[in-house]
Amino acid sequence: MPALRFLKSTPKVPFMAWRRPAAIVSAVLVVMSLALAFTAGLNLGIDFRGGTLMEVRTPEPADLGTLRSELGGLGLGEVALQEFGAPTDVLIRIERQSAEDSNAEALAVEAVKARLIEIYGDEVSFRRTEFVGPKVSGELFTAGLMALGFALVAILVYVWFRFEWQFGVCAVIALFHDVVLTIGLFSLTRLEFNLATIAALLTIVGYSLNDTVVIFDRIRENLRRYKKLPMTELIDRSLNETLARTLVTGVTTLLALVALFIIAGGAIRGFTVAMIWGVIVGTYSSLFVAAPVLLALNLRREDETPTKTAEAGP
Amino acid sequence: MLRIAPWQLAAIGGLCLFALILAIPNLFSRTTVESWPSWAPQSQINLGLDLQGGSHLLLEVDLDTVVQDRLETLVSDIRVALRSARVVYRGLGVRGDAVTFQLGDPADAGTVREVLDELNPRGTPDLIRGGLTFDREYDVAIEGSTVTLRMSEGGLEALASSVLDQSLEVVRRRIDELGTREPVIQRQGEDRILLQVPGERDPQALKRLLGQTARLTFHMVDLSATADEVRAGGGPAGVMLVPSIEETVDGTPETEWVIRRRVEVSGENLVDAQPSFDQNRPVVSFRFDTTGARQFGAITTENVGRLFAIVLDDRVISAPRIQEPITGGSGIITGNFTVESANELALLLRAGALPAPLTVLEERTVGPDLGADSVAAGEIAGIIGVLLVAAFMILYYGIFGVIAVTALTLNLIMIVAALSVLGATLTLPGIAGMVLTLGMAVDANVLIFERIREEAANGRGPIGAIDAGFGGAIRTIIDSNVTTLIAAALLFQFGSGPVKGFAVTLSIGIVASMFTAIVLTRLLVSLWYQRMRPKALPL
Numbered sequence: 067m068p069a070l071r072f073l074k075s076t077p078k079v080p081f082m083a084w085r086r087p088a089a090i091v092s093a094v095l096v097v098m099s100l101a102l103a104f105t106a107g108l109n110l111g112i113d114f115r116g117g118t119l120m121e122v123r124t125p126e127p128a129d130l131g132t133l134r135s136e137l138g139g140l141g142l143g144e145v146a147l148q149e150f151g152a153p154t155d156v157l158i159r160i161e162r163q164s165a166e167d168s169n170a171e172a173l174a175v176e177a178v179k180a181r182l183i184e185i186y187g188d189e190v191s192f193r194r195t196e197f198v199g200p201k202v203s204g205e206l207f208t209a210g211l212m213a214l215g216f217a218l219v220a221i222l223v224y225v226w227f228r229f230e231w232q233f234g235v236c237a238v239i240a241l242f243h244d245v246v247l248t249i250g251l252f253s254l255t256r257l258e259f260n261l262a263t264i265a266a267l268l269t270i271v272g273y274s275l276n277d278t279v280v281i282f283d284r285i286r287e288n289l290r291r292y293k294k295l296p297m298t299e300l301i302d303r304s305l306n307e308t309l310a311r312t313l314v315t316g317v318t319t320l321l322a323l324v325a326l327f328i329i330a331g332g333a334i335r336g337f338t339v340a341m342i343w344g345v346i347v348g349t350y351s352s353l354f355v356a357a358p359v360l361l362a363l364n365l366r367r368e369d370e371t372p373t374k375t376a377e378a379g380p
Numbered sequence: 381m382l383r384i385a386p387w388q389l390a391a392i393g394g395l396c397l398f399a400l401i402l403a404i405p406n407l408f409s410r411t412t413v414e415s416w417p418s419w420a421p422q423s424q425i426n427l428g429l430d431l432q433g434g435s436h437l438l439l440e441v442d443l444d445t446v447v448q449d450r451l452e453t454l455v456s457d458i459r460v461a462l463r464s465a466r467v468v469y470r471g472l473g474v475r476g477d478a479v480t481f482q483l484g485d486p487a488d489a490g491t492v493r494e495v496l497d498e499l500n501p502r503g504t505p506d507l508i509r510g511g512l513t514f515d516r517e518y519d520v521a522i523e524g525s526t527v528t529l530r531m532s533e534g535g536l537e538a539l540a541s542s543v544l545d546q547s548l549e550v551v552r553r554r555i556d557e558l559g560t561r562e563p564v565i566q567r568q569g570e571d572r573i574l575l576q577v578p579g580e581r582d583p584q585a586l587k588r589l590l591g592q593t594a595r596l597t598f599h600m601v602d603l604s605a606t607a608d609e610v611r612a613g614g615g616p617a618g619v620m621l622v623p624s625i626e627e628t629v630d631g632t633p634e635t636e637w638v639i640r641r642r643v644e645v646s647g648e649n650l651v652d653a654q655p656s657f658d659q660n661r662p663v664v665s666f667r668f669d670t671t672g673a674r675q676f677g678a679i680t681t682e683n684v685g686r687l688f689a690i691v692l693d694d695r696v697i698s699a700p701r702i703q704e705p706i707t708g709g710s711g712i713i714t715g716n717f718t719v720e721s722a723n724e725l726a727l728l729l730r731a732g733a734l735p736a737p738l739t740v741l742e743e744r745t746v747g748p749d750l751g752a753d754s755v756a757a758g759e760i761a762g763i764i765g766v767l768l769v770a771a772f773m774i775l776y777y778g779i780f781g782v783i784a785v786t787a788l789t790l791n792l793i794m795i796v797a798a799l800s801v802l803g804a805t806l807t808l809p810g811i812a813g814m815v816l817t818l819g820m821a822v823d824a825n826v827l828i829f830e831r832i833r834e835e836a837a838n839g840r841g842p843i844g845a846i847d848a849g850f851g852g853a854i855r856t857i858i859d860s861n862v863t864t865l866i867a868a869a870l871l872f873q874f875g876s877g878p879v880k881g882f883a884v885t886l887s888i889g890i891v892a893s894m895f896t897a898i899v900l901t902r903l904l905v906s907l908w909y910q911r912m913r914p915k916a917l918p919l
Contacts, residue, residue: 071776076837121750172587172740193750195583197743202438213874220866228859262809265879268871269816269886272864276820279860280827287852311823311830318772318826319819322765326815329761334812341816 081305082298085358092243092355099250106253111260112196114210116203118160118171120178121194124186127153136181142174155193162200171197210264214245217271225279232363233282237275240356244274247347248340257336266340273319274348277312278356284308285360297365301357316349384906392903396790402797423800428807428881431755433748434578435586439738441547441571443540446736447531450539451479454499454518454529461495469527483525492527496520503534513538540570546735548573553731554589572741583745590738592693594728596647598676599639601687601699607636618642625695626716637696639689645675653729655722656712662722664713666729673709681705690715692725758811765815766792773822777829778918783904784825787896791821794892795885804888807881817889824861824897828853833919842917846909850902857897861890 112119122128130147133156137145143161150157158178163170175195182190198206218238226234245267252259284304292300320342327338405413405424413422429436451474458479462469468484483492500520503513514534521528531539544567551573552565564576580586605615618641623633649672656665668676679688680702689699690713698715717725769788774781795814799806832849840848868890871883 076834171743172584176584191747191749193747195743195745197740199739199741201440202742209874213870216874217867217870220870221863224863224866261875261879265809265871265875265882268867269813272867272886273820275863275867276823276860279863280856283856283859307834308830310833311826314776314826314830315820315823318769318822319816321768321772322815322819325765325768326761326812329757329764334808337809337812 077306077309078302079306079309080302081353082302082358082361085354085361088354089358092351095250096243096246099246099253102253103246103249108249108253108259109256111258111263112159112198112203113260114203114207116162116198116200118163118175119194119196120158120160120175120192121150122156122158122182123191123193124154124156124182125189126186128156130156133185136185137178140174140177140181142177145178171199206261210261213264214267214271217268218242221271221275225275225282229282229286230365232360232365233286235363236356236359237278237282239359240278240351241271241274243351243355244270244344244347248344251343252336252340255339257339260336262334262337263340266337266344269341270344270348273345274351277315277348277352280311281305281308281352281357282360285357297361301361305353305357312349312352316345319345384903384910389903392899396793396900399790399794399797402801403793406796406800421800423803425796425799426803426805427751427755428805428810429576429578429744429751430746430808431751431806431811432578433581433746433751434576435580435583436742436744437575437577437583437586437590437740438568438742439551439573439575439590440741441544441573441735442737442739443543443571446539446543447477447536448474450531451477454479457499458496458529461499462492465491465495467492467495477530479529481527483522483527486525489522493520493522496527496529500529503538543735544571544573547738550732550734551575551590551738554727555586557727557731573738579748580745581747583743587740587743588724589728590740592728593734593737594647594731595693595733596650596729597643597691598645598679599642599689599691600644600679600683601689602638602640603687605638607638610638611636622689622691622694622696625692625697633695637689637699639691639696639699644679644688645672647729647733649673649675650729653726655719655726658712658714661714662717662719663715664717664722664726664729665710666713667710670709673707676709676711677705677707681707754808754811758808758815762811762815762818765818769818769822773825779908780829780905780919783901783908784822784829786904787825787900788818788821790900791889791892791896792818794896795888798888798892799885802884802888804884805881806885809879809882810885813882813885814889817886817893820864821889821893821896824853824857824893825901827856828897828901829919832917836917836919842909842914845917846905850898854898857894861894864890 128149130149134145134147137147137158142163144159145161146159148157148159149155160171160174160178163174175197179192218241221241222234222238224234225237248267248270249259251257252263257263281304284307285301288295288300288304288307292303295303323338323342323345326334327342402421402423405416405421410424413424416422455472455474458481459472462472467488469481470484472481473479483489496518497520500516500518502516505511506513514532514537516532517535517538518529519532521530548565548567552563555565555575555577556563562578564574566574568574575586575590577586602616602619605619607621609615610619610621615638619638620641622637622639624635624637626634628634645668649668651667651669651672653664653666656663684702684704687699687701690697697713700714713725766788770781770785773784773788777784792814795817798804828849831853832845835845835848835852836842865887868883868887872880872887875883
């Protein structure tokens with residue numbers, strides 16, 4: 067017999083009884099996230115803001131204070147420094163240079179390289195250089211937002227097509243909740259928001275939806291099986307029946323993500339943080355947002371709607 | 381349903397074995413794999429630039445410059461044509477994106493239209509859509525006495541397309557003269573070029589190669605006027621002021637030359653250019669084609685003892701004195717060269733001039749050591765991720781967990797095989813996608829096992845529970861995975877570079893996990909059941 071089990075038998079968690087406190091918590095978090103995003107804004111990476119980024123490895127632990135004043139004196143505008151994974155790894159962000167001279171960015175990179183070689187000698191290694199011009203950064207941002215928008219619409223249509231319209235609306239509300247809360251986390255922690263973050267957001271959407279659809283599937287099945295059960299109890303029952311699966315999948319995904327977070331830090335740290343948060347929020351929203359909203363939207367059994375009677379399943 | 385036909389077993393087993401064989405080359409180095417016999421699988425996963433190191437550049441072709449050049453040429457053509465047609469006009473010139481002039485007598489409109497039609501080329505036959513690629517290169521409008529010529533939409537499109545094609549060719553020759561660097565050079569949209577050079581450590585060198593149009597021209601130097609006179613608007617007609625390429629310490633040109641506008645010979649007539657030495661100084665030697673050689677011979681014969689200027693992109697490289705007629709069609713360019721810069725100039729001249737300047741819109745360069753670090757970290761994270769997930773599944777589901785882990789392992793092998801065969805590019809986010817699929821791939825198994833547990837708890841016997849478990853779970857698995865596939869497809873559509881790679885790995889992972897969960901897990905469960913015949917399921 068297996069050594070471990072979260073739930074001995076089908077649990078009886080009264081999810082629906084908690085729907086009002088949960089709704090308040092969700093609403094507060096969403097409003098706070100939106101407020102944060104609009105006031106504090108996001109720490110946009112160069113993908114979306116334009117500018118230059120360099121990853122440098124120095125032969126001895128870098129003294130960021132000294133470096134900051136050395137590089138700040140080059141007259142390149144804002145130069146931001148950050149330790150990156152190890153004390154010898156430094157991330158340098160250079161503000162977008164003047165638009166008139168298309169060569170200005172290259173010159174800025176050359177200037178920083180020359181200064182660093184002066185300080186550390188030839189052993190300093192330039193591990194990565196990225197430059198994104200203003201034209202492209204605008205396009206990348208639009209494309210990212212479009213991907214997100216289209217994904218939500220496509221999902222609404224698919225779920226609507228496979229279930230009833232209420233399910234589609236609920237799924238999209240839950241996804242919106244997840245996306246907003248993730249953006250809120252990025253605004254709060256000042257983690258860099260870049261192309262990889264957009265990828266993470268879309269993956270979160272995929273994951274959370276996966277969760278929601280599994281639950282909806284069970285609700286639909288139970289709607290046919292228990293014709294007399296009140297809707298609140300029916301949804302509760304469906305959530306409880308799928309709870310073990312919800313938790314096990316969440317845990318395995320988190321295990322893989324935590325391994326990624328600890329080992330493959332650096333360049334994809336933001337991505338893994340977003341995903342870990344997304345899995346937690348996505349699981350929460352499937353249980354406490356999607357299902358209760360279904361109740362609020364007045365979902366009815368198929369055979370209660372006269373037009374659908376003919377299609378009612380066995 | 382639990383009975384497995386031998387052919388089913390063979391088919392599924394064969395497929396898994398096939399995937400395993402296709403995945404094997406990835407365990408060896410590129411050179412080892414290349415030495416294998418030709419029937420052995422040799423495709424390996426391509427590592428993206430962020431994993432193997434290299435430079436990615438997005439370049440924009442400055443079409444405005446080309447259009448302006450075109451319009452300037454048109455102005456001089458119109459001037460000649462109107463003069464010979466004896467039409468009175470004034471104010472002929474380029475204004476914004478149009479050429480305009482005023483007619484002295486509006487009654488000339490008919491003649492002018494005929495004259496302009498002569499100068500207005502028609503499009504070439506369009507082989508795909510039939511008809512002409514465009515009607516006329518310019519739209520001509522005559523309102524009262526004002527004549528306006530603007531490039532037509534079709535003319536502009538054709539121009540952009542040919543300029544981009546030419547630029548692509550020149551970029552290819554400049555970057556990959558020897559054909560050994562395997563760069564990716566692609567057209568993107570109407571006016572962009574994507575350039576990816578694996579292994580390139582020095583993007584500045586790349587940008588130096590692409591940063592100049594390298595238009596080479598030879599002009600006679602005019603010594604009858606000084607630079608100051610010309611700057612003040614004086615001097616003879618047909619001369620211009622061109623700065624020298626050498627700069628003083630503060631970055632201004634050392635001198636300015638007064639040269640004739642007329643191009644005596646141009647770089648288009650070059651057939652070869654090589655770096656060499658003259659009196660122990662690096663120089664660039666060149667050779668003209670027949671036309672160039674004849675022109676060059678004529679000029680040098682007529683102008684012995686005078687100075688002629690070698691001009692590259694509106695800068696004078698040098699202005700040597702013609703010592704004797706050069707009729708052999710070859711010569712050298714002297715100047716303030718280092719061995720490196722002579723090499724570079726020779727390469728640029730061999731590759732030909734770019735039709736328009738290029739601007740760098742985006743650059744991403746990753747050093748090879750960072751790439752190697754990322755691959756190593758990704759591998760360790762993958763292994764640890766698999767071990768953690770496997771341990772959890774076995775603890776939680778016992779023997780069924782072992783089955784799920786077997787399916788998961790084959791799932792991974794299939795992803796690797798698919799990526800190798802498709803020649804897909806694995807990027808850093810792609811590795812993340814793979815590790816993530818691991819966690820999510822077990823979901824299908826979890827759905828099935830939980831369903832079986834439920835059915836067993838409802839009082840079904842082992843066979844009934846397994847059967848109903850698979851039946852009930854499959855529909856859910858498909859519904860939930862299709863939605864994730866939708867998100868992945870949109871990522872692929874709108875994402876760029878590494879993000880696209882992530883979408884590909886994620887999609888392959890989802891499809892593979894559906895196969896392993898629905899088909900492979902069922903096979904393994906059936907085989908196990910037939911062997912053990914348990915009274916109750918150990919789940």
